[in-house]
Amino acid sequence: MTTTPITTTGTEIAPNYILATVVFLSGLPLLFLNLWLGGIISLFGIFLLIQTATIRLRFTETSLEVYRSDSQIRDFPYTDWQNWRVYFPALPILFYFKEVKSIHFIPMLFDPNTLQNCLKDLPRID
Numbered sequence: 001m002t003t004t005p006i007t008t009t010g011t012e013i014a015p016n017y018i019l020a021t022v023v024f025l026s027g028l029p030l031l032f033l034n035l036w037l038g039g040i041i042s043l044f045g046i047f048l049l050i051q052t053a054t055i056r057l058r059f060t061e062t063s064l065e066v067y068r069s070d071s072q073i074r075d076f077p078y079t080d081w082q083n084w085r086v087y088f089p090a091l092p093i094l095f096y097f098k099e100v101k102s103i104h105f106i107p108m109l110f111d112p113n114t115l116q117n118c119l120k121d122l123p124r125i126d
Contacts, residue, residue: 010059013111013118023048
């Protein structure tokens with residue numbers, strides 16, 4: 001897989017550490033009740049914290065671009081999108097979008113207000 005440096009313009013969504021922190025902190029008290037369950041949840045929270053720190057979404061005129069640090073790792077052209085949704089908008093947890101060939105679920109590791117502002121002009125089928 002090749003990566004390309006960030007050169008495009010668009011709206012980059014700022015990270016939001018709330019979901020990752022809540023998952024991590026939820027696992028800590030569970031360590032006292034069930035070591036395995038608490039450990040798995042805490043490790044998943046650490047994984048989400050690392051992803052929040054390194055992954056960025058950028059909305060351009062034609063596509064959603066995904067970056068790790070300074071390198072683009074994926075590009076999702078809007079013309080391939082069939083549907084999108086933010087689950088639990090009052091307390092956003094999950095961002096979903098469907099392309100012609102695949103479905104994507106992304107944990108809400110980004111600022112939900114900016115994400116919804118970027119999505120509002122995209123076509124949506126409910």
